Amino acid sequence: MVASNNLDSIDIEEVLKFVEEQVLQHTGTRLSGAEKLIIKGSWGGKDYTDIARESEYNTYYLQQKVGPRLWLMLSEALGGVKVKKTHFKEILLKQIKKHYVQLEASKLNSDSLVGKTKFYGKLPKLTSFWGREEDLNCLKKQIRLFNQRCITLIGVGGIGKTYFAAKLVEEIVFENPSLYDYVVWKEIESCSSIDQLVNELIEAFNIQKGTENSLDYKISLISKHLSLYRCLLVIDSFEKLASSETLKKRIGYEKFFIELAKEQKYSCTIVTSQIPLKEFTHVTTNLPFLYWKLEGLDSSAAMQMLYEKGLSGDECKKLIEIYRGNPSELEAVAEKIHRFFGGNIESFFEYRTTVISSRFQAMLHKQFEPNGFLNNLQKTILIYLAKELEENSTPIPFTKLIDELKEQLGLQLSIFEIMADIDILEQRSLVERNNDPDKKETRYTLQPVIKKYILIDPLGLIDEKPNKPKKSTQTANIL
Numbered sequence: 001m002v003a004s005n006n007l008d009s010i011d012i013e014e015v016l017k018f019v020e021e022q023v024l025q026h027t028g029t030r031l032s033g034a035e036k037l038i039i040k041g042s043w044g045g046k047d048y049t050d051i052a053r054e055s056e057y058n059t060y061y062l063q064q065k066v067g068p069r070l071w072l073m074l075s076e077a078l079g080g081v082k083v084k085k086t087h088f089k090e091i092l093l094k095q096i097k098k099h100y101v102q103l104e105a106s107k108l109n110s111d112s113l114v115g116k117t118k119f120y121g122k123l124p125k126l127t128s129f130w131g132r133e134e135d136l137n138c139l140k141k142q143i144r145l146f147n148q149r150c151i152t153l154i155g156v157g158g159i160g161k162t163y164f165a166a167k168l169v170e171e172i173v174f175e176n177p178s179l180y181d182y183v184v185w186k187e188i189e190s191c192s193s194i195d196q197l198v199n200e201l202i203e204a205f206n207i208q209k210g211t212e213n214s215l216d217y218k219i220s221l222i223s224k225h226l227s228l229y230r231c232l233l234v235i236d237s238f239e240k241l242a243s244s245e246t247l248k249k250r251i252g253y254e255k256f257f258i259e260l261a262k263e264q265k266y267s268c269t270i271v272t273s274q275i276p277l278k279e280f281t282h283v284t285t286n287l288p289f290l291y292w293k294l295e296g297l298d299s300s301a302a303m304q305m306l307y308e309k310g311l312s313g314d315e316c317k318k319l320i321e322i323y324r325g326n327p328s329e330l331e332a333v334a335e336k337i338h339r340f341f342g343g344n345i346e347s348f349f350e351y352r353t354t355v356i357s358s359r360f361q362a363m364l365h366k367q368f369e370p371n372g373f374l375n376n377l378q379k380t381i382l383i384y385l386a387k388e389l390e391e392n393s394t395p396i397p398f399t400k401l402i403d404e405l406k407e408q409l410g411l412q413l414s415i416f417e418i419m420a421d422i423d424i425l426e427q428r429s430l431v432e433r434n435n436d437p438d439k440k441e442t443r444y445t446l447q448p449v450i451k452k453y454i455l456i457d458p459l460g461l462i463d464e465k466p467n468k469p470k471k472s473t474q475t476a477n478i479l
């Protein structure tokens with residue numbers, strides 16, 4: 001393999017192989033002989049006349065016919081960067097370097113050493129990682145240039161938070177092997193508690209506890225450790241902790257996060273969660289965490305992912321739109337299309353069904369279950385939207401939603417509470433908002449997977465079935 005820091009001496013055949021792979025993945029086509037000649041020549045700094053002289057083609061054909069189409073195709077295949085002959089080598093070098101950094105990073109094991117950085121905990125293995133270049137670059141910049149010390153990655157189940165955090169850690173460490181002394185990856189297990197997390201971190205950092213045993217004291221020890229050493233700490237799936245705690249205990253989180261952020265000069269903490277951290281805070285309105293919401297993969301990354309899963313063609317775009325680029329949803333639907341429809345997407349679409357992956361279902365169960373993350377008014381809003389959208393999929397104006405909920409519940413509703421709860425639902429990516437500037441109207445809708453879950457109610461957690469007569473739902477937020 002080529003060492004990522006010695007790319008200038010890279011063999012042209014390897015360059016060509018890399019470009020061919022990218023083109024094949026993105027466009028499903030192979031490079032022609034003339035295209036390969038232009039790539040080889042341009043890499044060596046030759047102009048079209050030189051390339052033509054050494055080949056069977058004439059300059060006009062290469063420059064006017066083949067070249068423009070090739071640069072356009074490469075722009076698409078190399079992730080949307082505009083490729084021109086003049087800076088082709090520079091762009092390609094960047095891409096190849098990234099590719100090799102990724103290959104090296106994917107071999108990372110827990111408890112391993114990269115440069116001087118020691119790894120603790122089980123980093124997920126990234127078999128292939130698509131897209132999110134912009135998010136990665138922005139966050140790397142935030143950490144390295146702007147000294148951002150606390151970052152929270154928010155997004156629905158399966159959207160790729162864990163994957164993304166692992167990628168971010170790998171790229172930071174491989175690009176700057178001496179930036180951190182430790183990387184600690186802590187995945188929260190279901191049913192664990194804040195005390196358990198704090199104890200495990202004390203153990204991972206090998207901190208001497210002394211005799212005092214209170215939670216506050218132990219949190220302060222961790223904070224001190226983070227200020228003395230250069231640590232990159234990842235707390236993955238924080239919402240699992242939050243779901244098992246009572247409200248009173250949740251106040252402990254606030255202290256935990258405030259302390260983690262305190263006086264950190266060199267350390268950085270990354271927390272992934274399905275639920276925004278600010279929903280757990282009561283005293284502080286501004287936790288010093290950079291809030292970063294992950295949406296689905298963009299179309300080009302999702303196309304590459306589907307291609308890798310054996311699906312290609314225009315119909316993939318429809319899949320990506322329906323499943324909002326959610327990688328684990330796309331994986332689940334691709335698997336079903338192969339298993340039940342022999343890989344034929346058109347045939348799958350004829351049956352007009354929506355697949356809900358087990359991971360997405362698990363997330364929705366956690367939202368809807370008794371004492372889950374949703375309060376009664378939030379559930380009522382979601383159920384109302386699902387039922388309205390079942391008949392007509394046009395997004396629902398906010399004013400209609402308020403008027404009809406008021407009528408349905410037969411009680412006076414606090415509009416303020418509805419606005420607050422809709423905001424929460426939107427931050428958790430459970431509802432989608434779109435504004436109609438012409439009509440000066442805000443509308444809400446549900447992504448198909450969430451609508452389907454509510455309508456089929458697989459665990460009977462949504463007590464109001466779509467076909468049952470309407471009944472008044474008691475909500476905690478009714479005035």
Ligand SMILES: Nc1ncnc2c1ncn2[C@@H]1O[C@H](COP(=O)(O)OP(=O)(O)OP(=O)(O)O)[C@@H](O)[C@H]1O
Nearest residue numbers: 128129130156157158159160161162163164327328
């Ligand atoms: N950028 C990506 N490229 C390719 N595959 C991805 C990417 N992101 C996620 N995936 C795929 O989607 C799956 C789910 O991703 P991940 O576990 O990171 O989701 P999550 O947001 O952490 O979900 P949860 O909230 O359930 O923990 C991964 O196992 C992986 O197969």
Ligand SMILES: [Mg+2]
Nearest residue numbers: 161162163237
């Ligand atoms: Mg995760």
